[in-house]
Amino acid sequence: MKVLVTGGAGFIGGVTGRALQAAGHEIAVFDDFSTGHDWACQGMRVYRGDIRDRSALDKAFGEFLPDAAMHFAAKAVVPESVSNPGLYYDVNVVGSLRLLEAMRVAGCRKIVFSSSAAVYGTPAITPIDEESRQHPINPYGRTKKQFEEALEDARPADGLSYACLRYFNACGAAPEWGLGEVREHETHLVPLVIRAAATGKPFTIWGTDYETRDGTCVRDYVDVRDLADAHVLALERLRPGEGGAYNLGSGQGTTVREVVSSVGRVMGKKVPFVDGPRRAGDPASLVASCSKARRYLGWTPGRSLDDSIRAVAEFLRSRGG
Numbered sequence: 016m017k018v019l020v021t022g023g024a025g026f027i028g029g030v031t032g033r034a035l036q037a038a039g040h041e042i043a044v045f046d047d048f049s050t051g052h053d054w055a056c057q058g059m060r061v062y063r064g065d066i067r068d069r070s071a072l073d074k075a076f077g078e079f080l081p082d083a084a085m086h087f088a089a090k091a092v093v094p095e096s097v098s099n100p101g102l103y104y105d106v107n108v109v110g111s112l113r114l115l116e117a118m119r120v121a122g123c124r125k126i127v128f129s130s131s132a133a134v135y136g137t138p139a140i141t142p143i144d145e146e147s148r149q150h151p152i153n154p155y156g157r158t159k160k161q162f163e164e165a166l167e168d169a170r171p172a173d174g175l176s177y178a179c180l181r182y183f184n185a186c187g188a189a190p191e192w193g194l195g196e197v198r199e200h201e202t203h204l205v206p207l208v209i210r211a212a213a214t215g216k217p218f219t220i221w222g223t224d225y226e227t228r229d230g231t232c233v234r235d236y237v238d239v240r241d242l243a244d245a246h247v248l249a250l251e252r253l254r255p256g257e258g259g260a261y262n263l264g265s266g267q268g269t270t271v272r273e274v275v276s277s278v279g280r281v282m283g284k285k286v287p288f289v290d291g292p293r294r295a296g297d298p299a300s301l302v303a304s305c306s307k308a309r310r311y312l313g314w315t316p317g318r319s320l321d322d323s324i325r326a327v328a329e330f331l332r333s334r335g336g
């Protein structure tokens with residue numbers, strides 16, 4: 016298939032683009048490089064543009080004539096979505112609707128969308144399955160939920176088929192393709208802990224009195240290469256007129272202290288850390304039930320957290336970090 020990958024210069028979109036190529040698909044990247052990198056899509060056909068710009072989208076669809084879109088492009092930093100919600104609604108909702116409109120005009124009827132566990136908010140029960148109540152607690156989560164709803168409305172109206180993939184905490188790297196997470200302002204736990212191990216500068220554990228096995232927050236870390244595999248499967252299994260949402264996690268909860276000891280073990284270094292207070296809005300535990308993705312997509316996440324940390328360390332070494 017020919018696949019237009021929005022956000023293909025970013026972390027998850029970059030790795031998925033390579034996985035699509037490895038599976039025999041032809042891809043083109045559409046990205047404004049606001050958080051993406053040229054090196055992440057080297058040798059690929061690239062359309063440089065903003066998803067809010069219909070004419071840029073029309074040019075890409077008109078020239079490349081994709082059979083499907085994979086839509087990663089988004090603003091994706093939760094605290095920023097609280098301080099600047101307008102930007103999040105503009106890019107994640109308005110921009111995504113422009114993409115949908117460009118697809119409709121171009122006759123492109125398949126889309127795989129990067130959604131998020133943030134659509135659930137603070138769940139009453141974990142593991143969280145796809146039927147759990149959706150009550151996002153920040154603008155970022157609300158924008159993801161709104162575009163999921165737009166896709167479901169467009170399905171019968173436009174003859175669209177879609178898969179919304181709700182990732183939990185993406186981590187890892189794909190050093191075999193020279194790809195990994197590089198951000199100006201890192202907010203994700205695994206790279207922050209790895210950085211603390213590498214630099215010796217202490218990392219703060221926010222909250223140590225949660226009702227979890229060691230008092231720190233439990234999250235579900237899923238390797239970016241496993242996420243990429245799920246995208247390929249979701250695309251290839253999409254049937255006309257079908258729509259669905261799938262949780263993508265490892266299905267296992269890991270505490271912050273367990274991440275710290277994994278990093279220490281894999282890197283053979285002591286991770287300096289200090290205990291800090293709770294942060295507002297951090298749920299104690301977020302763990303995915305992934306049985307729907309296993310059943311319908313035939314997807315089994317195979318990489319452990321140690322595998323992901325090893326991959327990040329190798330990627331950082333290859334960049335001289």
Ligand SMILES: NC(=O)c1ccc[n+]([C@@H]2O[C@H](COP(=O)([O-])OP(=O)(O)OC[C@H]3O[C@@H](n4cnc5c(N)ncnc54)[C@H](O)[C@@H]3O)[C@@H](O)[C@H]2O)c1
Nearest residue numbers: 022024025026027047048049050051065066088089091185
């Ligand atoms: N990283 C995670 O743990 C996680 C978890 C859940 C969901 N997601 C979702 O996965 C997707 C990819 O996340 P990521 O971690 O790879 O982020 P990223 O920032 O590395 O990638 C996003 C890409 O989109 C591009 N982009 C942003 N705004 C754009 C615009 N207006 N027009 C065109 N391109 C634009 C950026 O330049 C970048 O290349 C996002 O939709 C995010 O919400 C990520």
